Amino acid sequence: MLTGLLAGVVAQLALARIRDAYAETTVTVLVPFVAYVGADHLRGSGVLAVLVLGLYLRSRAHHATTSQGWLLGRSVWSYADFLVGLSRRDDIVVVAMSCVLVTLLVQGLTLAPSTTWLRVGSEDDDSRSVARLRREAATTALEEIRPIEPEHLADTVRRAAVLQYEGYVSAQTAMEEARRAEASENERDPAEQLRKVLRRATDVERQHVLDSRRRGTVSAEVADRALRDVETRAVRDLG
Amino acid sequence: MLTGLLAGVVAQLALARIRDAYAETTVTVLVPFVAYVGADHLRGSGVLAVLVLGLYLRSRAHHATTSQGWLLGRSVWSYADFLVGLSRRDDIVVVAMSCVLVTLLVQGLTLAPSTTWLRVGSEDDDSRSVARLRREAATTALEEIRPIEPEHLADTVRRAAVLQYEGYVSAQTAMEEARRAEASENERDPAEQLRKVLRRATDVERQHVLDSRRRGTVSAEVADRALRDVETRAVRDLG
Structure with a gap:
């Protein structure tokens, strides 16, 4: 149990320092293995350590992750969960996959920080194009909804759908203007x-x-x- | 090349029929392997087959996937891409992981459809609570923004931030009302x-x-x- 708690604190500190979604997800995949093996090595219960770790991170780690890291981790974990659920009958496969993952991830953590730098520049350049494309797309949606005949669309429903898109377009436009305003x-x-x-x-x-x-x-x-x-x-x- | 194109058409048909995000993602992971092995078996180029498959799916498959499937697949693929990128120097690991994945996925595809059924009921029940919680959270955000002193927040910026949250809350409220309206x-x-x-x-x-x-x-x-x-x-x- 102590091992699990310790791993939790270490993971939380690591997550708070790392600002890259991929590296964060890698930590959340790697730390349970370390806790399991560590507890086992100290003649404790590996399963209990992972359980304590999970409970600790669930209640504390959300603030330590970036939004991107949380979303990516959520997808990767839910898909891993799906795969593990299917292979319950085949423990050897899980163990084999775990070994491969750990090998990969040890490499991953040492190299991850360096990969981030390469993307920052172009992402910033693209942001305006993305914002414009999103507004354009939402505007075409609005033009699709507005001319629908009243007999095909109840007033409350039309209002809700139009409000959804109008609110989106005007908020995004205002944000774009605010970003461009001179100080x-x-x-x-x-x-x-x-x-x-x-x-x-x-x-x-x-x-x-x-x-x-x-x-x-x-x-x-x-x-x-x-x-x-x-x-x-x-x-x-x-x- | 023909193998890749064939695999692309099969994958597109499969994606169009499957309505479960996990099963869809499994298809996108499995099909490239099948195309590679198939082309190789027919003495064609496996790499070329996967390339053609990728180009075909990129241009055609978006409509065939569900929104959830696209988002999940995007996360899983980008994380897999990150892992593969790290392990380029260690081809054996990639091959080993591929074998494990294929084993898992063959099982996965046969069992996937059955797992979906278990979740449908409770998701529907939760939807209203989720919508309410989202509106509540956005309202607290609005209450946080509004009282900020003018000397700390330019007018355009305040307007943009408030509009963002007001638009969101009023659109979500209107949608909730429309859903509850009697026919x-x-x-x-x-x-x-x-x-x-x-x-x-x-x-x-x-x-x-x-x-x-x-x-x-x-x-x-x-x-x-x-x-x-x-x-x-x-x-x-x-x-």
């Missing part, structure tokens, strides 16, 4: 200000969901699905 | 109507992005990032 004398860069206020808003949203889960007013599954939306918007608007 | 005599179920109109709007958005990519007005990378947003909203609002 006045006594103000910092507006793009940076927008980033900061949206980050603060995202933190508040995330905290609300995590609090609701902790208080038990929503199930872990419901909280997870709400978090997916919060983190996805964070990735979209904060990059 | 009048000559109208179908409003929830079903909303679903239908949003699906149509999503199709138009997706088509716009794919057309832009095909015409070359945006890069594949930009189109990919815009699609991620379209598919994420589709998953959120269409389930």
Whole structure:
């Protein structure tokens, strides 16, 4: 149990330092193996160590990961979970895959930080094109919805669908304008200000969901699905 | 090359029939192996077959996948890509992992459809709680932004951030109301109507992005990032 807790603290510290989604996911895959083998080596229970680790990370690690890391880890873990579920009858395969993964991941952690640098420049350059394309696409959707005849679409439904797209287009347009606005004398860069206020808003949203889960007013599954939306918007608007 | 094209058509047909994200992702992982081995067996070039398959699926398969399948596949593939990139120096590991994966996936495809059924009921029950939690979280974010002093926040920036959250909350509220509205005599179920109109709007958005990519007005990378947003909203609002 102590091994699991220790691994949890180490993992949390590592996740808080790493700012790359791929490296973060690699940590979440690697640490359980280390905890298992470590506890086993110290004649403790490997299974118990992994369980404690899981509970610790579940309750504490969310703040330590980036939005991208959380979303990527969620997908990779849920797919791994699906694969493991299918192969329960075939333990040898799981063990073999684990060995291969650990080999890969030890290499991964040593090289991961260096790979990030290569992408930063072009991502920044593309952001405006992405924002424009998203607005264009949403506008074509709006043009598709508006002319639908009233006999085919109830008023409440039309209003909801139009509001969904209008809200999206106007918010994205306003954000683009704010980003492009020139900084006045006594103000910092507006793009940076927008980033900061949206980050603060995202933190508040995330905290609300995590609090609701902790208080038990929503199930872990419901909280997870709400978090997916919060983190996805964070990735979209904060990059 | 013919093997690759054939594999592409088969994969597209399979993806169009399968409506489960995990099974779809499994197809996209499995088919390249089959194409490679098949071409090799027929004394063709395995690499060329996989290349042709990739080009074919890239241009044609998007419509055949579900939004969830596309998002899951994107994450799993990008993480696999990251792992393979790291292990380039160690081909044996890649081959070993491939063998394990294929073993798993052959089992996976035979069992995948049966696993879906277990989750459908509870997902439907949770949807309202998720929607409520998302609105609550966004409202707390709005309450965080509004009282920020004007000297700390430029007007354009405040307007953009508030619009972002207000648009989100009011659109989500309107959608929830539309879903709950009772069907009048000559109208179908409003929830079903909303679903239908949003699906149509999503199709138009997706088509716009794919057309832009095909015409070359945006890069594949930009189109990919815009699609991620379209598919994420589709998953959120269409389930």
